[in-house]
Structures are given as C-alpha cells and as structure tokens.
Amino acid sequence: MGINCPPGAICSDPFQERVGANQTVIYGFTSTKVTQGPDGKVNGGATTFNYSPSPGNYVPAATTTDGGKTWTYLNGSDGKPVLGADAKKSLEQGALKSTLNKTVIPTAAKKAGIPDPQAKNLQLNNNTANPSGAPTSTPIAPTSDTGEAAKGTKTTNFGNFTYPADLGSTKQDVIKFTILEYQPGGFGQQTTEGGTNLLQLNQRKTNRKPQGTVTLPIPSGISDTNACNWKTDELDAGKAALGAAAFSGISQGIGKMFENISTTVPGAVPDAKTAATSVFAAAASGGDNRSILARAEGVIVNPNMELLFDGPTLRPFSFTFKMSARNKGEAKTIIDIIRFFKRGMAPIKTDANLFLKTPNTFKIEYLHRQEKNHPFIGRIKECALQSFTTNYTPEGQYATYTDGVMVSYEIQMQFTELEPVFNSDYDDESNYPKVKDGIGF
Numbered sequence: 001m002g003i004n005c006p007p008g009a010i011c012s013d014p015f016q017e018r019v020g021a022n023q024t025v026i027y028g029f030t031s032t033k034v035t036q037g038p039d040g041k042v043n044g045g046a047t048t049f050n051y052s053p054s055p056g057n058y059v060p061a062a063t064t065t066d067g068g069k070t071w072t073y074l075n076g077s078d079g080k081p082v083l084g085a086d087a088k089k090s091l092e093q094g095a096l097k098s099t100l101n102k103t104v105i106p107t108a109a110k111k112a113g114i115p116d117p118q119a120k121n122l123q124l125n126n127n128t129a130n131p132s133g134a135p136t137s138t139p140i141a142p143t144s145d146t147g148e149a150a151k152g153t154k155t156t157n158f159g160n161f162t163y164p165a166d167l168g169s170t171k172q173d174v175i176k177f178t179i180l181e182y183q184p185g186g187f188g189q190q191t192t193e194g195g196t197n198l199l200q201l202n203q204r205k206t207n208r209k210p211q212g213t214v215t216l217p218i219p220s221g222i223s224d225t226n227a228c229n230w231k232t233d234e235l236d237a238g239k240a241a242l243g244a245a246a247f248s249g250i251s252q253g254i255g256k257m258f259e260n261i262s263t264t265v266p267g268a269v270p271d272a273k274t275a276a277t278s279v280f281a282a283a284a285s286g287g288d289n290r291s292i293l294a295r296a297e298g299v300i301v302n303p304n305m306e307l308l309f310d311g312p313t314l315r316p317f318s319f320t321f322k323m324s325a326r327n328k329g330e331a332k333t334i335i336d337i338i339r340f341f342k343r344g345m346a347p348i349k350t351d352a353n354l355f356l357k358t359p360n361t362f363k364i365e366y367l368h369r370q371e372k373n374h375p376f377i378g379r380i381k382e383c384a385l386q387s388f389t390t391n392y393t394p395e396g397q398y399a400t401y402t403d404g405v406m407v408s409y410e411i412q413m414q415f416t417e418l419e420p421v422f423n424s425d426y427d428d429e430s431n432y433p434k435v436k437d438g439i440g441f
Helices: 085-093 095-111 116-122 165-169 237-246 253-264 270-285 289-297 328-344 423-427
Strands: 013-017 022-035 042-052 057-062 136-139 160-162 172-180 187-191 198-202 213-217 228-233 306-312 315-323 359-368 383-391 408-417
Touching: 013 085, 013 095, 013 383, 022 095, 057 085, 085 095, 095 116, 160 165, 160 328, 160 383, 165 328, 172 328, 213 328, 328 383, 328 408
Parallel strands: 160 213
Antiparallel strands: 013 022, 022 042, 042 057, 136 187, 172 213, 172 359, 187 198, 228 306, 315 408, 359 383, 383 408
C-alpha cells in the first residue's frame, strides 16, 4: 500500500527496520515540513515518524522540531502510545535513528530537489535525548577523510550463494557466512546520565546490512577455543618495598627499605640483613644473589610467585570445505564462492593510492534448520578472514571437465574475531538475540 503524505511535506518511501532484543520488524516513513532562512535555504524542519506494524496503514507516531533532541510521542485511536519502548529507544539512539539519518531522510530530500548541503540540516544529527539513562556518545577526535575507494572496488552486493544447489530444499543445519562492510570500532567519550565520562571503544554495530552470503553444509571437525592470557609473576620482599615506595612517592634508599620490610613483617630484620649481604656480594662478584644466598645460607628469597591475569585473547576459527560440481550451475556457484571470499578479504586502495582501507569482514553463523542461531554450538563474533587457501587438485591429480572447470576444489579458511569475548556478552541480547538460550560463545 502507498503512503498518505501530508500537504506541504516531503515524504520518504516506506522502509523497514528491526528493533529490540527480539529484532522485531517495524515499518514506517517520514514526513518533514521544512523551514527556510531569510536566504531561502532549508535550515531545518519538523519531522514526523509514521509507523505501522505491517506494510500500509501508517499512523503518526512521533514528531521532533529540534533535530531529534526531543521527541513528542503520539497516541493512537485507542489512547495508547503508538510506539513501544524498543522502538522509542531505537528512534532516540539506535538503529532506527541511524537508518533515518543515513538513508531515509537524505533520499526524501533528494526526491524533493533539496541540495545535499541543505539536506543535511534535516538529519537528526543533534539528538542528545536520554530518557532511558543509557550512555550517549560524543567523539573525542574527528574522523579524517581518507578518500574514496579506487575505481573498480567492490564492497557491497557480493551476491548470495548456496552449495550444494539443493541445500535450500532441505532442513539440515548449515553454516552461513555473511560479508559486511568494515566499520571501525570508534574512539570516543561516553557520558552517562550522572555526568561520568568514560572511554568508549569497540562500538561497531552488530546488525549492519549484509552485503552478500554463502551458505554451506556444516563441515566436520568444528570447534572453538576460549582462552585468556595468564603469566607467572614474582614479587619478593625487596620488590614489594620498592613498589610501595613508588606508589607513595617516597624513596629513602636500600637501608630504609629493609627497615620498612622489618616493620611490615615482624622478625624480618635478620633475614633482611642476610638478603642485603647477598645483594652486595653478588654485585662484587658479578654473580647471582639468589645462587650466592643458596650456597652460603641454603635459602633463597621467597619470590611470592603468583599467576596473574595478562589479558584476553582473540579466538581463531578454521574451516575446510571440499566442493565438487555436479552440473554447470553448481560449477559456476563454486567459482563464485571462491571469488566471494578472495575478493571480500582483499585490502581496498583509495583513489589517490595514499591509503589502504580495511577489507570487508564476516559474520559466521551456525543455523539450526536453516532458520535460527544454533543454541547448542558456540556463537562467533564478527571476524576478519586472515587467510584463504584454494587446493585445485584435492583428489591428488589434475582433472577438469571439458569446459576447463576443475573436478573438485578444496578451500581452507582462517578467521579471527575482531574483539574478545567478555563475560557480559553471554547476556547481551541487544546485540546477540537469544544468546541466553544455549552455550553462548
């Protein structure tokens, strides 16, 4: 169904967006009555978001006259608010706002013949509303313009491929690779409702628009390894005293250090003198004070050894697929799949050849019955494809069909996640719907 555009307004085409943890699909369009300055140029406007739970029958749901700083939410004919909490949050600071800014409003302005510089005044760029208390973000440093990608570059519309060809007619579990345009994690400052400023990193969206997919049967040998880095650390009494002195900003020499140790550890003065003697003896002889102390006294300084956390790790994932074409159509699909991954992982030159942009990244999903994330296989965060190996003779000998296509191809792929898995991810259903239902990551 069409839309009912109010007189004197510029209206977008209908669109859809997903909101909330359950990724509910909502439909809508915008209508904007523009305002103009003394010079006749567009300098803003009043924007209304019109909503429908299904295509058609749109009703006004929310309006803003200050560029999205504040929204006035409207009631329906039943006296209840048209938009639910998830849609409101998405409109104020989520995917819905982003879609309006990047696509919907600019497209409507272009249709109305409003030049780009003026059309920017209609976007919701100044939204600082924060009724939910969730953090808002402002950049610390502006993003530099690194230039357009070189002519012939492809970062979108890679196509959708399935192998074998009849896989879609079955209900077997599959693995799906979705190619995405890389989005930097960002570098900014987070301001909470109480005014606390925190460093904000790794804020890339997890629900970005897919630019192509490859769907394959789940191979054998799938696994994941979750790990953290830990290291052995030693802190003997001398190091502890020096550390304490550094923290307090006071350093009174080696004699005072051992005196402090004796104060902290009753009865340590004789031991401290022995340790100090070994230090000076080692310095004089060029030896190791630990070995000298062991030889002379039959003891060593207690190293207070402890295993300490040293940081997270990034999980690697490896996949191997062997593909043999049964007909011409499948042969083309196999070639397209190989090209899909090879081109998607390639670095991107800028037009001026001054910079290299980051290659596309990949979302990897195990799908149960080809419909939903498999709850009993660990999920995978967004990944970079670090290596791709093609074996053109996996049968051990060179063999082709009459048109030159190889009888079989074997591909090996090495992926690594862009960011570590954190404890909070296991409950983060806003970014990973239904993640609480199974293993998690």
